[in-house]
Each structure stands twice: as C-alpha cells, then as structure tokens.
Amino acid sequence: xxxxxxxxxxxxxxxxxxxxxxxxxGSKALVERHQLGVSPATVRNDMAALEDExxxxxxxxxxxxxxxxxxxxxxVDRLTQVKPMTGAEKRAISSFLDGAVDxxxxxxxxxxxxxxxxxxVAVVQYPTLSRSTVRHVELVSMTPTRLLVVLILSTxxxxxxxxxxxxxxxxxxxxxxxxxxxxxxxxxRISEAIAALDAFDTEVHPELVAAAxxxxxxxxxxxxxxxxxxxxxxxxxxxxxxxxxxxxxxxxLLEALEEHVVLLKLLGEAEHDGMVTVRxxxxxxxxxxxxxxxxxxxxxxxxxAIASLxxxxxxxxxxxxxxxxxxxxxxxxxRILDEA
Amino acid sequence: xxxxxxxxxxxxxxxxxxxxxxxxxGSKALVERHQLGVSPATVRNDMAALEDExxxxxxxxxxxxxxxxxxxxxxVDRLTQVKPMTGAEKRAISSFLDGAVDxxxxxxxxxxxxxxxxxxVAVVQYPTLSRSTVRHVELVSMTPTRLLVVLILSTxxxxxxxxxxxxxxxxxxxxxxxxxxxxxxxxxRISEAIAALDAFDTEVHPELVAAAxxxxxxxxxxxxxxxxxxxxxxxxxxxxxxxxxxxxxxxxLLEALEEHVVLLKLLGEAEHDGMVTVRxxxxxxxxxxxxxxxxxxxxxxxxxAIASLxxxxxxxxxxxxxxxxxxxxxxxxxRILDEA
DNA sequence: GCTTGGCACTCAGCCGGTCGGAGTGCCAAT
DNA sequence: ATTGGCACTCCGACCGGCTGAGTGCCAAGC
Numbered sequence: 001x002x003x004x005x006x007x008x009x010x011x012x013x014x015x016x017x018x019x020x021x022x023x024x025x026g027s028k029a030l031v032e033r034h035q036l037g038v039s040p041a042t043v044r045n046d047m048a049a050l051e052d053e054x055x056x057x058x059x060x061x062x063x064x065x066x067x068x069x070x071x072x073x074x075x076v077d078r079l080t081q082v083k084p085m086t087g088a089e090k091r092a093i094s095s096f097l098d099g100a101v102d103x104x105x106x107x108x109x110x111x112x113x114x115x116x117x118x119x120x121v122a123v124v125q126y127p128t129l130s131r132s133t134v135r136h137v138e139l140v141s142m143t144p145t146r147l148l149v150v151l152i153l154s155t156x157x158x159x160x161x162x163x164x165x166x167x168x169x170x171x172x173x174x175x176x177x178x179x180x181x182x183x184x185x186x187x188x189r190i191s192e193a194i195a196a197l198d199a200f201d202t203e204v205h206p207e208l209v210a211a212a213x214x215x216x217x218x219x220x221x222x223x224x225x226x227x228x229x230x231x232x233x234x235x236x237x238x239x240x241x242x243x244x245x246x247x248x249x250x251x252x253l254l255e256a257l258e259e260h261v262v263l264l265k266l267l268g269e270a271e272h273d274g275m276v277t278v279r280x281x282x283x284x285x286x287x288x289x290x291x292x293x294x295x296x297x298x299x300x301x302x303x304x305a306i307a308s309l310x311x312x313x314x315x316x317x318x319x320x321x322x323x324x325x326x327x328x329x330x331x332x333x334x335r336i337l338d339e340a
Numbered sequence: 341x342x343x344x345x346x347x348x349x350x351x352x353x354x355x356x357x358x359x360x361x362x363x364x365x366g367s368k369a370l371v372e373r374h375q376l377g378v379s380p381a382t383v384r385n386d387m388a389a390l391e392d393e394x395x396x397x398x399x400x401x402x403x404x405x406x407x408x409x410x411x412x413x414x415x416v417d418r419l420t421q422v423k424p425m426t427g428a429e430k431r432a433i434s435s436f437l438d439g440a441v442d443x444x445x446x447x448x449x450x451x452x453x454x455x456x457x458x459x460x461v462a463v464v465q466y467p468t469l470s471r472s473t474v475r476h477v478e479l480v481s482m483t484p485t486r487l488l489v490v491l492i493l494s495t496x497x498x499x500x501x502x503x504x505x506x507x508x509x510x511x512x513x514x515x516x517x518x519x520x521x522x523x524x525x526x527x528x529r530i531s532e533a534i535a536a537l538d539a540f541d542t543e544v545h546p547e548l549v550a551a552a553x554x555x556x557x558x559x560x561x562x563x564x565x566x567x568x569x570x571x572x573x574x575x576x577x578x579x580x581x582x583x584x585x586x587x588x589x590x591x592x593l594l595e596a597l598e599e600h601v602v603l604l605k606l607l608g609e610a611e612h613d614g615m616v617t618v619r620x621x622x623x624x625x626x627x628x629x630x631x632x633x634x635x636x637x638x639x640x641x642x643x644x645a646i647a648s649l650x651x652x653x654x655x656x657x658x659x660x661x662x663x664x665x666x667x668x669x670x671x672x673x674x675r676i677l678d679e680a
Numbered sequence: 681g682c683t684t685g686g687c688a689c690t691c692a693g694c695c696g697g698t699c700g701g702a703g704t705g706c707c708a709a710t
Numbered sequence: 711a712t713t714g715g716c717a718c719t720c721c722g723a724c725c726g727g728c729t730g731a732g733t734g735c736c737a738a739g740c
Contacts, residue, residue, distance in 0.1 A: 026704085028703075042711085047704090061703090061718095138478075148478070158500050236598070241590075241591050247581065254578040254581075255578040368732075379684055381686090384733070388733090400690095402692080403732070
C-alpha cells in the first residue's frame with residue numbers, strides 16, 4: 001500500500017529533522033526539506049494518522065511534531081540500515097585501537113574512541129572472565145606462613161591474594177601444591193575451576209589438607225571476586241552538554257554513571273551476534289532515565305560475548321550513526337581480543 | 341583599629357551569607373542576619389571600602405555585593421578556623437574507611453566518603469610509590485624461557501611483568517637470581533632500587549648476565565611505569581548540579597575530570613603537614629576553571645606525603661566545612677596506610 | 681572622626697498586554 | 711486520495727511600566 005509507505009517516509013523525515021534541528025518539525029518544513037512529492041496538507045493528514053498510532057506527538061497545540069519512543073523504535077527497526085563506515089573511518093579506528101599495549105589500554109582507548117565517534121557518553125565493560133580460562137597459578141612464599149597466590153588468566157589479567165597458613169610449608173611441599181593446583185585448574189574455565197577447587201583438598205597428602213583448603217579458598221575467592229567486580233569505564237561525560245535539562249536528564253544520568261551496578265544493568269546482557277542492541281527511553285530498566293537511550297553491543301574473542309560496550313545518549317540521537325560506530329568498535333575490539 | 345576589625349567581620353558575613361543564599365548580599369540584610377551592632381549605612385561605607393580594596397564586587401549597580409577570589413582568599417586565610425569534626429562524624433568516617441579490604445577499596449571508599457561529606461566532586465590520587473619501598477620480588481617461571489616478574493611494594497600494590505629470556509634457566513639459577521635480586525632491591529625505596537638495578541648484572545655469574553639484564557630492566561620498568569601512571573579516581577560528579585552555568589563552569593570541569601593529567605595538576609603537589617591547600621578560582625593553573633576552587637590535602641603513611649586527595653567545587657563554597665572534611669579524610673586514610 | 685538617618689537615583693526582574701508567525705484541523709473541490 | 715483554502719490556536723518575542731532592593735552621598739549628631 002503506497003500510502004502506508006509514504007507515512008513511514010514521513011516518520012523517517014520527522015525523526016531525521018528533529019534529530020538535526022532539535023525543534024518540533026511542521027508539515028511545511030518537511031516538504032521543503034525532503035522530496036516527498038506531496039503537498040503539506042497531505043503530510044498533515046499523515047501526521048495526524050501517525051499521531052493516532054502513537055508514533056509522534058505534539059508538545060502543545062499548534063506546534064510541530066516530535067517522535068515518541070515508539071516512533072524512534074519503529075525508525076530503528078524498520079527505517080534504518082546501518083551506514084557502513086567509510087574506509088578512512090575504519091582505518092582510523094583500527095589504528096587507534098591497535099596502539100593499545102594491554103587490556104587496560106584497550107578498554108581505555110575504546111571508551112575514548114567511542115565517545116569521540118558518537119559524541120555521546122561511552123561505557124565499556126571490562127571483559128568478564130567467566131568464559132576465560134586459568135592459565136597459571138603461582139604460589140610464592142613470602143614468610144614461612146604467608147603465601148602469595150598469583151592467578152594468571154587467559155585474558156592477561158592477574159589477580160593475587162595473600163594467604164596465611166597455620167603450619168610452615170617447605171619448598172618441596174609448596175612445589176607439590178603448586179603442581180597439583182595447576183593440574184586442577186590450569187586451562188579450565190573460571191566456572192569449572194571453582195567447581196574443581198571444591199574437591200582440591202582431597203587430592204593432597206593429609207598433612208597438607210589444611211593449607212590446601214586455605215589456598216583453594218583464596219584462589220576461588222580471587223576468581224569469583226574478580227568475576228563479580230565487573231568493572232566498567234566511562235568516558236566523554238563532557239558530551240552531556242547536549243542533553244538538555246539538567247535536573248530531569250543530566251543529573252540522574254550522572255548518578256547512574258557512578259553506580260557501576262546500575263551501569264551494567266543499563267548496558268544489559270551482551271549478545272555477540274554482530275548486532276547492536278538499542279534501548280529507547282522508557283524501554284530501559286530505570287524510569288528516571290526515561291529520556292535517555294542506550295546503544296550497546298557485545299564483544300569478545302571468537303563468537304563469545306564476554307562483555308558489552310556502548311553509549312548512552314538522549315532519545316533524540318542519530319541512531320544510524322551511533323549504531324554504526326558502536327558496531328564497528330565492538331568488532332575491532334573483538335578482533336584484538338582474538339589476536340591476544 | 342576597631343573599624344578594621346569590623347570590616348573583616350563584614351567581609352566574613354558577606355561570604356557566609358553569599359555561600360548560604362547564592363545571592364548578592366546587601367547592607368540591610370546583613371545587619372539583620374548578623375549582630376554587627378551598627379546601622380546599614382555604616383555597613384555600606386565598609387562595603388565601599390572593601391570594594392575599593394578588591395575583596396568584594398557588585399554584579400551590577402544597585403545590586404548587593406559578592407566576594408571576589410581575593411575576598412575568599414582573605415576569608416580562608418584570616419577569618420576561618422577549621423571546625424573540628426564532631427565525635428559522631430569522626431566515628432562515621434573511621435568506621436566507613438576501616439571496612440576497606442585493600443588499597444583499591446580504600447581509595448574507592450575515600451572518594452565516596454569525600455563526595456558525600458562535602459557534596460562536591462571528590463578526587464583521590466592513588467598513592468605514588470616513589471617513597472614506598474620494595475618488599476619483595478618474585479620470579480615465576482611460566483615456560484622455560486618465559487618468566488613472570490612479580491613486584492610487591494610496601495603499600496601493598498603488586499606489579500607484574502612478563503620477561504622472555506634467551507636461554508632457559510634452571511630452577512637453581514632462578515633461585516640464585518631471585519636471591520640476588522631481593523638482596524639488591526629489597527627494602528629499598530623505588531628511586532634507590534632503580535639506581536641499584538643499573539649495576540645488577542655485574543653481580544651475577546657471567547652465564548646469567550643476559551637474563552639478569554632482561555629481568556632488571558623489567559623490574560625497573562614495572563617500578564617506574566607504575567610511578568608514572570599516577571592514577572586518580574573521581575566521584576560525586578552528580579554534585580555538579582549545584583555549580584551554576586553549564587557552558588562556563590560544568591563543561592570545562594567535566595572535561596578536566598576526564599583528563600587525569602590535568603586533574604593531577606589541579607590537585608597539585610601534596611604537602612603532608614596536616615594542612616589543607618586551598619586554590620581559589622584564578623589562582624589555579626587553568627583559566628577556564630576560573631570559577632572553581634580546589635581544596636586538597638596530602639596523605640600517606642608516617643609523615644610522608646605520597647599522594648593528594650581533595651575536592652573540586654565552585655569558588656562559592658563552604659570553605660571551613662570542606663577544609664575540615666578534607667583534612668579529616670586525609671588523616672584517616674594516612675592512619676590506615678600506617679597500619680598496613 | 682565615626683556613625684547615622686535621610687534622600688535621590690539606579691537598575692534587574694516581574695507583570696501584563698500586544699503581536700506575528702508557525703502550525704494545525706477541517707472542508708470543499710478535484 | 712490529494713490538494714488548496716481558511717479560520718483558529720497558541721508559543722514566544724517584544725514592549726513599557728512598575729516595584730523593590732540596594733546604593734552613594736550628604737548633612738547632622740555623638
């Protein structure tokens with residue numbers, strides 16, 4: 001039905017104009033700036049229909065129309081094909097990220113890159129390690145009864161814990177424990193490693209059971225604590241300037257950005273299928289962030305999504321552009337993790 | 341001279357009222373709210389004098405007066421005695437900080453505490469290690485030619501580096517190197533350790549020189565890299581709401597808060613003499629932060645100042661209260677570092 | 681020599697009214 | 711289904727007057 005198509009074209013035009021101008025858009029301006037091939041009056045009829053269906057609304061009588069969350073949703077779902085990045089952009093992204101020296105640096109650079117590309121507030125979650133594996137466990141004796149447990153994971157992260165044992169351990173005993181420990185958890189995924197550690201003390205010489213239990217607990221703690229810590233990094237908060245109202249929008253968002261738990265919830269579960277997730281306004285889990293949208297994507301080595309990254313911005317944002325940027329960055333970061 | 345004293349009292353009253361009300365304060369309101377014992381006319385004369393001397397100014401003719409940076413400076417230097425914390429406050433601070441489990445946690449909690457106490461943006465610098473000492477160096481063989489160098493410092497921080505050596509090392513050789521290495525750097529300050537490492541390869545058996553050089557380089561790198569990294573943590577940005585103008589004040593500050601180098605410059609050199617440093621408006625190093633003040637204090641174990649913490653806020657802030665909070669937190673954090 | 685009351689003056693901010701323009705909805709014509 | 715015409719609405723800008731807080735100055739008083 002051709003009229004239905006035109007209505008969608010009108011909606012698209014409204015969204016694009018509103019995003020560009022930040023002002024309610026009227027029928028006349030619309031036909032001037034887009035090749036719709038019809039008169040303002042026709043557009044008015046279409047707008048009335050779109051308003052009835054809840055896709056647009058007018059701030060007050062005799063003003064132009066503004067997209068609703070539902071309108072943005074339709075726009076994102078059906079009226080958008082993600083613009084591919086230009087070659088120059090791709091090169092810029094990859095060269096910027098390739099300069100990273102370690103995982104921390106990758107995360108830092110990703111945040112910076114994302115916020116600059118999208119001119120929004122960027123959020124990058126540290127890779128969770130639930131899918132990563134234990135590369136090596138090292139026991140270092142500090143004093144006769146104090147051990148340093150160093151845990152090295154396949155992502156390159158290192159965790160350490162100090163353990164007090166009741167009885168002093170000889171170097172030989174330490175070597176034995178180290179060997180068994182690595183046999184138990186080496187190469188395993190985090191979740192498997194934790195499970196395996198439960199039974200660890202049954203494998204060692206009776207005299208070492210007490211120490212083994214302590215050590216196993218420390219390793220398990222280091223592992224799970226780290227998994228739970230789920231750090232996130234935020235950048236580009238200066239871009240908040242373009243968000244509009246301070247009290248209604250900026251302040252709640254600033255508060256959310258400091259609460260990492262909230263942030264993680266906002267980013268949502270990572271899905272690493274090459275797609276970006278868009279959460280628009282009230283669709284998100286927090287009602288005081290009703291005027292902000294989240295564009296996120298999962299990333300990780302191979303096709304595992306081990307973390308999310310994305311941006312937070314006003315519902316009135318350039319969705320095609322941001323989606324393209326987020327997707328591109330997620331892909332490049334994944335590729336870097338592949339190589340590591 | 342009694343009239344001079346009264347002028348100072350007037351200045352103090354102006355600062356206090358302006359901080360409280362955020363509005364220019366006039367002569368009449370002043371005599372009503374403070375026991376100055378003189379008439380508004382007299383106060384007007386005093387105000388005129390204070391204005392001549394540059395301590396206050398009026399936003400426009402026929403408005404009340406507002407303190408200038410110079411006025412705040414005088415207020416802070418001569419009209420303020422830092423209010424001691426109440427017992428309850430002290431207990432709250434110490435119990436909140438005592439719950440920290442490690443250095444990271446101490447820093448996190450300090451930021452949160454500071455921002456809540458002062459209702460400003462809090463900034464805490466990680467302890468720099470230039471004054472801290474090397475507690476232990478551990479060498480862990482990962483594969484025959486790959487070593488993990490783990491460095492433990494007196495502050496509790498741990499750094500690690502991976503080193504590739506040309507020739508495989510036996511366990512005995514490793515033990516020898518480990519021993520010599522600890523003899524060389526153990527207990528030394530970072531700066532001394534770096535110096536001592538220069539000559540490290542001369543002390544070992546000729547066959548090990550190559551490996552020793554590599555390892556020494558890694559240790560030196562870990563040490564100095566970490567010293568340079570100088571991380572800072574920021575919190576309480578939601579308090580920016582009370583800062584006034586977005587473009588003139590909040591935005592530049594948000595930008596500064598993301599640039600850690602800038603932040604460190606803002607915090608300034610730590611002086612750990614129990615005093616707080618106050619930098620008011622234009623006194624700071626950045627002219628686009630002319631309407632913000634910094635209240636900072638050094639902290640660290642013993643009487644060494646190894647880092648700074650503080651808050652950033654509008655020049656119009658409650659200096660006595662803020663100074664008290666910053667000082668108190670710096671002291672408690674120092675005490676915690678003492679114990680560790 | 682300070683201090684004080686009086687007085688004229690200034691000016692930001694509020695209030696109310698007017699006006700223009702952008703935009704709408706509806707209707708009749710095609 | 712589309713279009714031009716038309717009456718209507720209402721936001722926001724503009725204007726002028728008013729008010730009140732606050733000042734500076736001066737002459738009188740302690």
